[in-house]
Amino acid sequence: MKIRAYAKVNLTLDVTGRREDGLHTLDTVMQSVSLWDEIELTPGGLPGIRVQCSRDYIPVDNGNTAYRAAQYFFRKTGLKDEGLSIVIHKRIPSRAGMGGGSTDAAAVLRALNSIYGANLPMETLRELATRVGADVPFCLQGGTCRCTGIGEILEPVTELPNCFFVICKPPAGMSTLRAYALLDQYPMSRKYGTPRMVEALEKGGLPKIAQCLQNRFEETLRLVQVRDIKKALLGAGAMGAVMTGSGSAVYGVFDTEAAARNAAQLLTDKGKVYVTRPLRSGEIH
Template sequence: MKIKVKAYAKINLMLDIVAQRKDGYHDLFMIMQSVGLYDTVTVEKIKGKKITLSCDEEGIPLNEKNIAYKAADAFFKANNIKDTGIHIDIKKRIPHAAGLAGGSADGAGVIVALNQMYNTNLSNKELCQIGVKIGADIPFCICGGTLLAQGIGEVLNPVKPLRKCFILLAKPKTGVNTGNAFKAFDENGKVHTPDKLGMLYAMQSRDLEQICSKMENVFEQFIEVPERVYIKEIMHSNGALGTCMSGSGPTVFGIFLNKEDAEKSSEELKNYAKDIHICTPVSKGCKIENE
């Protein structure tokens, strides 16, 4: 038996760090949006009890360090399943270490596939309870669409979906260390707090221009991405309603009303960005393609 899942990337329309927690994590306020860029995760039953992995991208661990492996292991343990022989194949399209939840999307895809494969019939809430033990973004990647995420990312509430638009993703060559970014917040605090209430009003009214004017990511106050300024300038000069960094970066995204403007911007960005994609909002985190 084989199940194939489209596991969608996410962007953060807003990301605020609310407080440091006693357990070392941070309380967050995030407006998260699934986008049409996806990895393809295929799960197949095999003989034996081993979890094996393959991936078409070099540098991705193919052992218990991979989030997809951890997600499968957690699913089996949560459901007391002994027949654990599966092979997970991942076709990567979401850039690695980009702030787009590529690893979490793969983990979510595995959990969704296994729920179908083993007929466990768990609700999204129950799947999220398994996923959050592996990664804070996995619950969102299981549910997807347009959601307000709080706590460490596991407390999810729906907000109205984005209107039709085109989202240009541009990942610079500069890398980002998320741990150092959180450490900078812990040591220095933040310079500016995003207008969370204003963003919620804009989301509920589905006013795209107002949403774009409220987009903000506090990580931009702590993380130095030299290309970010140029990427944003190019996007704005080509008609982007708004720009923002996603997650802990370094990917910057712009929201456009017209695909032609996004395409023109993408051409001009080639000197500044390693991975460039144009996509649209989607209403789910994972989509089963076949059984």
């Protein structure tokens, strides 16, 4: 079975606290986008879970999110693991804040539930997803959602209107652990970004929504390449621009595909550039 695992961007990202276990609590609006990894799953063959990936620096053992998702699935269902091959063809950039590993894990959970006819309900799949990583439950559901807790508590919100994103991933990356370590040097977010975005989605049009883009990490990491890309996107006509996740990819919002593709041509010297559109939750399944 071949499946697509779709990337995400954060329309907003507030960091609201830190739990006793060290994990940070968030209030964020996430959005699925039409950039994907392709994953091929083949049951059978040699015993055990085998992972291959088109990027050789990505682990293929239990350090891989897709591997762990398969492990949790087999443990939960009690199905005998008689062999499973997972081949991941990466297109989503790494260390970008776009959920590449999380969406691979979510796609594997959905696919295995279908392949083995396990019929696990969405609530159970979300429980397994949370064990793998904080963004995996959102990637499992997709669409436009407000996410709280460590990111695992999902609340559907008004969907983003039709538009286009120009995403630019600069050469510099940022690990999530490093980003949070830097963030801890500053006070937590004032709780304004996400509530404003939810209201804009409900009542405002695309220009208002674009004005409400916000990311706490962008304020604290202060990456030069992020600043330059954001400036270039706005100069190319973006209605708004912001870094996604813990970085380092930056995206701009455009109302037409033509405008987005014209802008993309102006950013090719700043990193890898992608033109995407937002996806509804039903489009990822």
